Amino acid sequence: MHILIKEETILQKVKEIGQKINDDYQNKNPIIIGVLKGSFMFLSDLLKEINIPVEVDFVSVSSYDGKKSSGEVKLGQDISSDITDRDIIVVEDIVDTGCTLRFLLDRFSELKPRSVAICSLLNKRDARQVDIHFTYLGFNIPRVFVVGYGLDQSNKYRNLNFIGVVNGK
Ligand code: IMP
Ligand code: MG
Numbered sequence: 240m241h242i243l244i245k246e247e248t249i250l251q252k253v254k255e256i257g258q259k260i261n262d263d264y265q266n267k268n269p270i271i272i273g274v275l276k277g278s279f280m281f282l283s284d285l286l287k288e289i290n291i292p293v294e295v296d297f298v299s300v301s302s303y304d305g306k307k308s309s310g311e312v313k314l315g316q317d318i319s320s321d322i323t324d325r326d327i328i329v330v331e332d333i334v335d336t337g338c339t340l341r342f343l344l345d346r347f348s349e350l351k352p353r354s355v356a357i358c359s360l361l362n363k364r365d366a367r368q369v370d371i372h373f374t375y376l377g378f379n380i381p382r383v384f385v386v387g388y389g390l391d392q393s394n395k396y397r398n399l400n401f402i403g404v405v406n407g408k
Pocket of ligand 2: 274278331332
């Protein structure tokens, strides 16, 4: 396992993003929607940095089978909140092709939220197939398959406290 981003660096960035959200959403009571499963650790650390009133919800989607994208995005568990006229912040672990996020944004926009922000810990810029505008972004990374800090390879490695690359690949 090769360490790409160590815990200390991740947590510093998470703190910065949390402070920006505190500044941007005072008196707005946003709904923070974590995209499961990958975002759970990022979301948990991020929420600890947030000191304004927020609500938390989850949505689960899957598009990956092991290391390879199946190309098809499937909705698992849907959100349970009413997001109409609300400010929502969609929290992702990583944006690769952008297809997952595009699928979610299209779904959410049908429900007419007041505003939609995108917050992702990682971005593989070179892999983008659809245009995504980040409101909050942690790190741009090269087009390598990463694991840890919530991210998996075949459901393994989610528990690592750093972002790593398996076998240097
Ligand atoms: P996209 O639809 O291609 O943007 O892929 C987004 C989803 O695929 C992310 O939310 C992750 O769950 C998963 N994914 C993409 N790249 C990686 C990676 O390098 N490691 C682990 N999961 C990944
Ligand atoms: Mg994800």
